[in-house]
Amino acid sequence: MRDNDYSNELDIILKRIRNEANQKTESEAEKEPLEPPKTREEMQEPPADEPAPVTLEWQTAEEAAASERKKARKVFLRPAVIRANFKTRLLPAVKRFLGKILTRQFFLALGALVLIAALVFGGVKLYDYSKTAYLRPYIAKYGIEYPAGIREEFCDDYGKDQSTQGRLVIEDSATDTLISNKSVAVPDKGSTVLKDQHIRSVSLSRGNLETCYADPADFVNASQKVTFKTLFGDEEYRVAAAYYTNINPDLDGGYVFPYNACGNMTKRSFKSYLDWVKNKSAYRTGVECRYDDYYLSINTPATAEDDARFVILCVRVREGEDFEKTTKTKENKRVLKTQAYYDERGEVNPFRFAEHWYPEVYTDAAMTKTKRLSAKDFTND
Numbered sequence: 001m002r003d004n005d006y007s008n009e010l011d012i013i014l015k016r017i018r019n020e021a022n023q024k025t026e027s028e029a030e031k032e033p034l035e036p037p038k039t040r041e042e043m044q045e046p047p048a049d050e051p052a053p054v055t056l057e058w059q060t061a062e063e064a065a066a067s068e069r070k071k072a073r074k075v076f077l078r079p080a081v082i083r084a085n086f087k088t089r090l091l092p093a094v095k096r097f098l099g100k101i102l103t104r105q106f107f108l109a110l111g112a113l114v115l116i117a118a119l120v121f122g123g124v125k126l127y128d129y130s131k132t133a134y135l136r137p138y139i140a141k142y143g144i145e146y147p148a149g150i151r152e153e154f155c156d157d158y159g160k161d162q163s164t165q166g167r168l169v170i171e172d173s174a175t176d177t178l179i180s181n182k183s184v185a186v187p188d189k190g191s192t193v194l195k196d197q198h199i200r201s202v203s204l205s206r207g208n209l210e211t212c213y214a215d216p217a218d219f220v221n222a223s224q225k226v227t228f229k230t231l232f233g234d235e236e237y238r239v240a241a242a243y244y245t246n247i248n249p250d251l252d253g254g255y256v257f258p259y260n261a262c263g264n265m266t267k268r269s270f271k272s273y274l275d276w277v278k279n280k281s282a283y284r285t286g287v288e289c290r291y292d293d294y295y296l297s298i299n300t301p302a303t304a305e306d307d308a309r310f311v312i313l314c315v316r317v318r319e320g321e322d323f324e325k326t327t328k329t330k331e332n333k334r335v336l337k338t339q340a341y342y343d344e345r346g347e348v349n350p351f352r353f354a355e356h357w358y359p360e361v362y363t364d365a366a367m368t369k370t371k372r373l374s375a376k377d378f379t380n381d
Contacts, residue, residue, distance in 0.1 A: 134155075135150075135155065138159055142159030142160070146158065147194060147231060149231075149232050150232065151233070154166065157178060157180070158231065161180045161181070161182055163180045163181035163182070163187070164178060164179070164180040164231070165180065165191075165192065165193045165231065166228060166229045166230040166231055167179060167228075167229040168185045168202060168204075168226070168227075168228060168229075168298070169226070169227040169228075170207075170209070170225075170226050170227075170298075171223045171225050171226075171227075172212040172213075172223050173207050173208045173211075173212050174208075175204070175207055175209075177204075179202055184204060184205050184206060184207075185202050185203070185204055186202065186203045186204075186205070187200070187201070187202055187203075188201035188203055188262055188378075189260070189262075189377070189378065189379065190262050190263055191263075193230040193231055193232070194231075197263055197264060197294075198263065198264040198270070198294060198295065199261060199262050199263065199264075199265065199294075199295045199296075199297060200228075200262055200295070200297070201260045201296075201297040201299070202296070202297070202298050203299050204298060204299070204300040205301075206300070206301070207300045209298065209300045209310055209312060210300065210302060210303055210304065210310045213239060213242040213310075213312055214242060214244075214282070214304065214310065216282065216283040216329040216331065219239070219242065219285070219326075219329060220326070220328065220329060222239075223325070224239045224325050225237070225238065225239075225323060226239065226298070226312075226314045228296055235296075236316065236317045236323055237314035237315060237316050237317065238314060238315055238317060238324070238325075238326075239285070239287075239312050239313075240285055240287035240289055240295075240313050240314060240315045241277050241278065241281045241284075241285060241312070241313040242281060242282070242283075242310070242311070242312045242313075243277060243280035243281040243282070243310075243311055243313075244280065244302055244305050244308050244309070244311075245257045245259045245280060245308060245309055245311060246305075246307055246308050246338045247307055247309055248307035250340075251338040251339070251340040251341075252338040252339050252340065253339050256375065256378075257276060257280070257357070258357070258358060258359060258373070258375075258377075258378045259299055259309060259311045260297065260299060260378050261297070261359045261373075263361040263362070264361055264362040264367065265359050265360065265362075266362065266370055267291050269359045270291050271291075272357050273359060276336070276357055277313055278332070279332075279334075279351070280335065280336045281335070282331070282332055282335055283329040283330060283331055283332055284330040284331075284332060285326050285329055286326055286328070286329070286330065287315060287326060288315075289313075289315050293315050293316060293318065294316040295313060295315055295316070296313075296314040297311060297312070297314070298312050299311040299312075334350060336351050337349075339352070358372060358373050358374055358377075359372075359373050360372045360373070361373060
Protein backbone atom coordinates (compact mmCIF):
# COMPACT_ATOMS: atom_id res chain seq x y z
CA MET A 1 0.00 0.00 0.00
CA ARG A 2 1.21 3.36 -0.76
CA ASP A 3 2.07 5.97 1.83
CA ASN A 4 -0.51 8.39 0.41
CA ASP A 5 -3.25 5.82 0.77
CA TYR A 6 -2.40 5.31 4.45
CA SER A 7 -2.39 9.01 5.07
CA ASN A 8 -5.79 9.50 3.49
CA GLU A 9 -7.31 6.63 5.47
CA LEU A 10 -5.95 8.05 8.76
CA ASP A 11 -7.50 11.42 8.04
CA ILE A 12 -10.85 9.80 7.40
CA ILE A 13 -10.70 7.89 10.74
CA LEU A 14 -9.75 11.01 12.74
CA LYS A 15 -12.51 13.00 11.07
CA ARG A 16 -15.03 10.30 11.98
CA ILE A 17 -13.84 10.26 15.63
CA ARG A 18 -14.21 14.10 15.86
CA ASN A 19 -17.70 13.94 14.40
CA GLU A 20 -18.80 11.27 16.89
CA ALA A 21 -17.37 13.29 19.79
CA ASN A 22 -19.23 16.41 18.69
CA GLN A 23 -22.48 14.46 18.29
CA LYS A 24 -22.14 13.02 21.83
CA THR A 25 -21.55 16.45 23.34
CA GLU A 26 -24.65 17.93 21.67
CA SER A 27 -26.73 14.93 22.79
CA GLU A 28 -25.67 15.31 26.45
CA ALA A 29 -26.29 19.03 26.35
CA GLU A 30 -29.82 18.38 25.13
CA LYS A 31 -30.41 16.05 28.07
CA GLU A 32 -29.35 18.66 30.74
CA PRO A 33 -32.14 21.11 31.91
CA LEU A 34 -31.85 24.70 30.91
CA GLU A 35 -31.39 27.32 33.68
CA PRO A 36 -34.53 29.55 33.98
CA PRO A 37 -34.13 33.22 33.11
CA LYS A 38 -33.43 35.56 36.00
CA THR A 39 -35.81 38.36 37.06
CA ARG A 40 -34.82 42.01 37.10
CA GLU A 41 -34.57 42.00 40.89
CA GLU A 42 -32.34 38.90 40.87
CA MET A 43 -30.05 40.42 38.32
CA GLN A 44 -29.75 43.63 40.38
CA GLU A 45 -27.45 43.79 43.34
CA PRO A 46 -29.20 44.33 46.70
CA PRO A 47 -29.12 47.94 47.97
CA ALA A 48 -26.61 48.91 50.58
CA ASP A 49 -29.25 49.26 53.37
CA GLU A 50 -30.75 45.86 52.56
CA PRO A 51 -28.04 43.22 52.66
CA ALA A 52 -28.68 39.92 50.97
CA PRO A 53 -30.58 37.52 53.24
CA VAL A 54 -28.28 35.29 55.20
CA THR A 55 -29.45 32.15 56.85
CA LEU A 56 -27.81 31.77 60.20
CA GLU A 57 -27.38 28.37 61.69
CA TRP A 58 -28.49 29.51 65.16
CA GLN A 59 -31.83 30.97 63.92
CA THR A 60 -35.00 28.99 64.57
CA ALA A 61 -37.72 28.65 61.96
CA GLU A 62 -39.94 31.15 63.87
CA GLU A 63 -37.14 33.73 64.08
CA ALA A 64 -36.35 33.34 60.40
CA ALA A 65 -40.07 33.78 59.55
CA ALA A 66 -40.31 36.89 61.75
CA SER A 67 -37.25 38.33 60.04
CA GLU A 68 -38.80 37.73 56.63
CA ARG A 69 -42.10 39.38 57.73
CA LYS A 70 -40.18 42.40 58.97
CA LYS A 71 -38.44 42.74 55.65
CA ALA A 72 -41.75 42.34 53.83
CA ARG A 73 -43.31 45.15 55.90
CA LYS A 74 -40.45 47.45 54.97
CA VAL A 75 -41.03 46.71 51.33
CA PHE A 76 -44.83 47.15 51.70
CA LEU A 77 -44.42 50.58 53.31
CA ARG A 78 -42.29 51.97 50.52
CA PRO A 79 -44.07 54.91 48.80
CA ALA A 80 -43.73 53.26 45.41
CA VAL A 81 -45.28 50.03 46.70
CA ILE A 82 -48.10 51.92 48.41
CA ARG A 83 -48.92 53.81 45.21
CA ALA A 84 -48.85 50.60 43.23
CA ASN A 85 -51.18 48.83 45.70
CA PHE A 86 -53.57 51.78 45.66
CA LYS A 87 -53.80 51.74 41.86
CA THR A 88 -53.90 47.98 41.36
CA ARG A 89 -55.86 46.81 44.42
CA LEU A 90 -57.65 49.44 46.54
CA LEU A 91 -59.02 51.67 43.79
CA PRO A 92 -60.46 48.80 41.73
CA ALA A 93 -62.02 47.29 44.89
CA VAL A 94 -63.70 50.61 45.76
CA LYS A 95 -65.03 50.94 42.23
CA ARG A 96 -66.45 47.44 42.35
CA PHE A 97 -68.11 48.15 45.74
CA LEU A 98 -69.63 51.43 44.60
CA GLY A 99 -70.80 49.75 41.44
CA LYS A 100 -72.73 47.25 43.53
CA ILE A 101 -74.50 49.75 45.83
CA LEU A 102 -74.99 52.75 43.53
CA THR A 103 -77.77 51.13 41.62
CA ARG A 104 -80.99 52.59 40.32
CA GLN A 105 -82.84 51.19 43.33
CA PHE A 106 -80.40 52.95 45.65
CA PHE A 107 -80.98 56.34 44.06
CA LEU A 108 -84.74 55.80 44.11
CA ALA A 109 -84.63 54.99 47.83
CA LEU A 110 -82.41 57.99 48.52
CA GLY A 111 -84.77 60.26 46.62
CA ALA A 112 -87.73 58.92 48.59
CA LEU A 113 -85.95 59.60 51.89
CA VAL A 114 -85.11 63.14 50.84
CA LEU A 115 -88.72 63.74 49.82
CA ILE A 116 -90.04 62.38 53.14
CA ALA A 117 -87.59 64.54 55.10
CA ALA A 118 -88.66 67.62 53.15
CA LEU A 119 -92.34 66.87 53.75
CA VAL A 120 -91.76 66.35 57.48
CA PHE A 121 -89.72 69.54 57.79
CA GLY A 122 -92.29 71.50 55.83
CA GLY A 123 -95.10 70.00 57.89
CA VAL A 124 -93.43 71.00 61.14
CA LYS A 125 -92.91 74.54 59.88
CA LEU A 126 -96.51 74.74 58.70
CA TYR A 127 -97.74 73.37 62.04
CA ASP A 128 -95.67 75.90 63.98
CA TYR A 129 -96.98 78.68 61.77
CA SER A 130 -100.58 77.56 62.26
CA LYS A 131 -100.08 77.48 66.03
CA THR A 132 -98.92 81.09 66.18
CA ALA A 133 -100.86 82.56 63.28
CA TYR A 134 -103.65 83.74 65.62
CA LEU A 135 -101.12 85.98 67.43
CA ARG A 136 -100.15 88.03 64.39
CA PRO A 137 -103.11 90.43 64.47
CA TYR A 138 -102.56 91.08 68.20
CA ILE A 139 -98.81 91.59 67.73
CA ALA A 140 -99.57 94.10 65.01
CA LYS A 141 -102.24 95.75 67.16
CA TYR A 142 -100.27 96.11 70.41
CA GLY A 143 -96.68 95.86 69.18
CA ILE A 144 -95.57 93.45 71.91
CA GLU A 145 -94.24 89.92 72.18
CA TYR A 146 -96.62 87.33 73.65
CA PRO A 147 -95.69 84.37 75.86
CA ALA A 148 -95.48 81.13 73.87
CA GLY A 149 -98.75 79.20 74.13
CA ILE A 150 -100.92 82.05 75.43
CA ARG A 151 -104.61 81.44 74.81
CA GLU A 152 -106.35 83.76 72.40
CA GLU A 153 -109.00 84.71 74.95
CA PHE A 154 -106.29 86.57 76.89
CA CYS A 155 -104.55 88.24 73.95
CA ASP A 156 -106.44 91.53 74.23
CA ASP A 157 -106.12 91.67 78.04
CA TYR A 158 -102.42 90.85 77.88
CA GLY A 159 -101.88 93.36 75.07
CA LYS A 160 -103.32 96.11 77.29
CA ASP A 161 -101.61 94.97 80.49
CA GLN A 162 -98.60 92.61 80.45
CA SER A 163 -99.07 91.87 84.17
CA THR A 164 -102.19 89.86 83.27
CA GLN A 165 -101.98 86.29 84.59
CA GLY A 166 -105.47 84.97 83.88
CA ARG A 167 -108.88 84.95 85.51
CA LEU A 168 -110.03 83.84 88.94
CA VAL A 169 -113.41 82.12 89.13
CA ILE A 170 -114.90 81.32 92.57
CA GLU A 171 -118.38 79.89 92.25
CA ASP A 172 -119.47 80.48 95.85
CA SER A 173 -118.56 84.17 95.94
CA ALA A 174 -119.65 84.87 92.35
CA THR A 175 -116.11 85.99 91.65
CA ASP A 176 -114.97 86.08 88.04
CA THR A 177 -112.24 88.63 87.68
CA LEU A 178 -109.08 89.28 85.75
CA ILE A 179 -105.83 88.70 87.66
CA SER A 180 -103.42 91.59 86.99
CA ASN A 181 -101.74 94.48 88.75
CA LYS A 182 -104.62 96.74 87.71
CA SER A 183 -107.47 94.44 88.67
CA VAL A 184 -109.45 93.47 91.75
CA ALA A 185 -107.38 90.30 91.89
CA VAL A 186 -103.70 91.15 92.14
CA PRO A 187 -100.87 88.57 91.96
CA ASP A 188 -98.82 88.83 95.11
CA LYS A 189 -95.13 89.69 94.93
CA GLY A 190 -93.23 86.81 93.33
CA SER A 191 -96.33 84.95 92.15
CA THR A 192 -96.35 84.13 88.43
CA VAL A 193 -97.97 81.84 85.88
CA LEU A 194 -95.15 82.11 83.35
CA LYS A 195 -93.66 79.06 85.09
CA ASP A 196 -95.18 76.39 87.27
CA GLN A 197 -94.93 77.31 90.95
CA HIS A 198 -95.44 75.20 94.04
CA ILE A 199 -97.59 77.93 95.59
CA ARG A 200 -99.20 80.93 93.89
CA SER A 201 -100.81 83.79 95.81
CA VAL A 202 -103.52 86.29 94.83
CA SER A 203 -104.89 89.25 96.80
CA LEU A 204 -108.49 90.38 96.34
CA SER A 205 -109.28 94.01 97.12
CA ARG A 206 -112.91 93.09 97.79
CA GLY A 207 -115.23 90.09 97.83
CA ASN A 208 -117.29 87.88 100.10
CA LEU A 209 -114.96 84.94 100.66
CA GLU A 210 -115.38 85.39 104.40
CA THR A 211 -119.12 84.75 104.31
CA CYS A 212 -118.55 81.58 102.24
CA TYR A 213 -115.80 79.88 104.22
CA ALA A 214 -115.30 81.45 107.67
CA ASP A 215 -117.96 79.25 109.27
CA PRO A 216 -117.61 75.45 108.95
CA ALA A 217 -121.33 75.05 108.17
CA ASP A 218 -121.07 77.55 105.30
CA PHE A 219 -118.00 75.72 104.03
CA VAL A 220 -119.85 72.39 103.90
CA ASN A 221 -122.72 74.00 101.99
CA ALA A 222 -120.41 75.75 99.54
CA SER A 223 -119.22 74.26 96.26
CA GLN A 224 -115.59 74.50 97.54
CA LYS A 225 -114.40 74.87 93.95
CA VAL A 226 -112.00 77.49 92.61
CA THR A 227 -110.90 77.74 88.98
CA PHE A 228 -107.71 79.51 88.01
CA LYS A 229 -107.91 80.25 84.27
CA THR A 230 -104.26 80.90 83.50
CA LEU A 231 -102.87 82.27 80.25
CA PHE A 232 -102.18 78.69 79.14
CA GLY A 233 -104.98 76.53 80.55
CA ASP A 234 -107.55 75.99 83.30
CA GLU A 235 -106.54 74.70 86.73
CA GLU A 236 -109.16 73.35 89.12
CA TYR A 237 -108.68 73.68 92.90
CA ARG A 238 -110.38 72.53 96.12
CA VAL A 239 -110.54 74.73 99.21
CA ALA A 240 -108.41 72.94 101.82
CA ALA A 241 -108.21 75.49 104.66
CA ALA A 242 -109.56 78.90 105.71
CA TYR A 243 -108.09 81.20 108.39
CA TYR A 244 -107.61 84.76 109.66
CA THR A 245 -104.21 86.38 109.97
CA ASN A 246 -103.09 89.78 111.21
CA ILE A 247 -101.44 92.31 108.92
CA ASN A 248 -100.36 94.65 111.74
CA PRO A 249 -97.09 93.45 113.28
CA ASP A 250 -97.81 95.36 116.54
CA LEU A 251 -100.62 92.90 117.27
CA ASP A 252 -98.27 89.94 117.46
CA GLY A 253 -94.91 91.03 118.83
CA GLY A 254 -93.75 92.48 115.52
CA TYR A 255 -94.63 89.38 113.50
CA VAL A 256 -96.94 88.93 110.53
CA PHE A 257 -97.44 85.41 109.25
CA PRO A 258 -96.44 85.26 105.53
CA TYR A 259 -99.94 84.43 104.31
CA ASN A 260 -98.98 85.61 100.83
CA ALA A 261 -96.00 83.27 100.53
CA CYS A 262 -95.42 81.88 97.05
CA GLY A 263 -92.78 80.15 94.99
CA ASN A 264 -91.15 76.73 95.31
CA MET A 265 -90.72 75.86 98.97
CA THR A 266 -88.39 73.24 100.35
CA LYS A 267 -90.09 70.18 101.82
CA ARG A 268 -89.22 71.11 105.40
CA SER A 269 -90.39 74.69 104.96
CA PHE A 270 -93.67 73.58 103.39
CA LYS A 271 -94.37 71.29 106.37
CA SER A 272 -93.94 74.25 108.75
CA TYR A 273 -96.16 76.41 106.54
CA LEU A 274 -98.92 73.81 106.57
CA ASP A 275 -98.67 73.45 110.37
CA TRP A 276 -99.15 77.20 110.81
CA VAL A 277 -102.14 77.24 108.44
CA LYS A 278 -103.83 74.33 110.24
CA ASN A 279 -103.26 75.90 113.66
CA LYS A 280 -104.70 79.24 112.51
CA SER A 281 -107.79 77.58 110.91
CA ALA A 282 -111.04 77.41 112.89
CA TYR A 283 -111.82 73.98 111.45
CA ARG A 284 -110.15 71.10 109.64
CA THR A 285 -111.51 70.14 106.24
CA GLY A 286 -109.81 66.76 105.96
CA VAL A 287 -108.53 67.61 102.48
CA GLU A 288 -105.18 65.91 101.93
CA CYS A 289 -102.29 68.25 101.21
CA ARG A 290 -99.08 66.68 99.95
CA TYR A 291 -95.75 68.32 99.22
CA ASP A 292 -95.89 67.36 95.55
CA ASP A 293 -99.30 69.04 95.09
CA TYR A 294 -99.76 72.58 93.74
CA TYR A 295 -101.45 75.31 95.76
CA LEU A 296 -103.28 78.60 95.28
CA SER A 297 -103.59 80.99 98.23
CA ILE A 298 -106.29 83.72 98.02
CA ASN A 299 -106.56 86.52 100.59
CA THR A 300 -109.08 89.32 101.03
CA PRO A 301 -109.78 92.03 103.66
CA ALA A 302 -111.40 90.61 106.81
CA THR A 303 -114.49 92.10 108.43
CA ALA A 304 -114.72 89.95 111.56
CA GLU A 305 -111.26 91.00 112.79
CA ASP A 306 -109.43 94.31 112.66
CA ASP A 307 -106.11 94.68 110.83
CA ALA A 308 -106.51 91.21 109.41
CA ARG A 309 -107.08 89.35 106.20
CA PHE A 310 -109.12 86.28 105.51
CA VAL A 311 -107.27 83.59 103.58
CA ILE A 312 -108.24 80.37 101.85
CA LEU A 313 -105.63 77.82 100.82
CA CYS A 314 -106.61 75.74 97.79
CA VAL A 315 -104.99 72.55 96.50
CA ARG A 316 -105.03 71.72 92.80
CA VAL A 317 -107.04 68.68 91.74
CA ARG A 318 -104.50 66.05 90.76
CA GLU A 319 -104.25 64.92 87.17
CA GLY A 320 -106.51 61.95 86.51
CA GLU A 321 -108.65 62.62 89.59
CA ASP A 322 -112.13 64.15 89.77
CA PHE A 323 -113.12 67.08 91.96
CA GLU A 324 -114.46 65.83 95.29
CA LYS A 325 -116.38 67.98 97.73
CA THR A 326 -115.85 67.73 101.50
CA THR A 327 -119.05 66.92 103.39
CA LYS A 328 -117.89 67.37 106.99
CA THR A 329 -115.37 69.29 109.03
CA LYS A 330 -113.70 69.00 112.42
CA GLU A 331 -113.52 71.93 114.86
CA ASN A 332 -110.09 73.21 115.87
CA LYS A 333 -110.43 73.80 119.62
CA ARG A 334 -107.16 75.67 119.97
CA VAL A 335 -106.82 78.25 117.20
CA LEU A 336 -103.56 80.18 116.98
CA LYS A 337 -104.31 83.87 117.68
CA THR A 338 -102.21 87.02 117.98
CA GLN A 339 -100.50 87.99 121.23
CA ALA A 340 -102.83 91.01 121.47
CA TYR A 341 -105.81 88.63 121.55
CA TYR A 342 -104.48 86.78 124.62
CA ASP A 343 -103.38 90.00 126.33
CA GLU A 344 -106.89 91.51 126.03
CA ARG A 345 -108.34 88.42 127.74
CA GLY A 346 -105.60 88.02 130.28
CA GLU A 347 -104.77 84.59 128.95
CA VAL A 348 -101.43 82.86 128.46
CA ASN A 349 -100.52 82.43 124.81
CA PRO A 350 -100.09 78.66 124.29
CA PHE A 351 -98.01 79.41 121.18
CA ARG A 352 -95.74 81.98 122.83
CA PHE A 353 -92.65 79.86 122.26
CA ALA A 354 -93.39 79.22 118.60
CA GLU A 355 -90.60 80.41 116.34
CA HIS A 356 -91.58 83.01 113.77
CA TRP A 357 -91.74 81.25 110.41
CA TYR A 358 -90.46 82.53 107.08
CA PRO A 359 -90.31 80.27 104.05
CA GLU A 360 -87.19 78.79 102.53
CA VAL A 361 -87.57 78.69 98.76
CA TYR A 362 -85.56 77.41 95.83
CA THR A 363 -83.97 80.15 93.77
CA ASP A 364 -82.95 78.15 90.68
CA ALA A 365 -84.82 75.97 88.18
CA ALA A 366 -82.75 72.91 89.11
CA MET A 367 -83.85 73.35 92.76
CA THR A 368 -80.35 73.11 94.18
CA LYS A 369 -80.01 76.60 95.68
CA THR A 370 -82.23 77.99 98.44
CA LYS A 371 -82.88 81.25 100.22
CA ARG A 372 -84.53 82.03 103.55
CA LEU A 373 -87.00 84.90 103.01
CA SER A 374 -87.82 87.64 105.48
CA ALA A 375 -90.67 90.06 106.22
CA LYS A 376 -89.60 92.52 103.51
CA ASP A 377 -90.14 89.83 100.85
CA PHE A 378 -93.91 89.81 101.49
CA THR A 379 -94.87 93.41 100.93
CA ASN A 380 -96.48 94.37 97.63
CA ASP A 381 -94.98 97.84 97.72
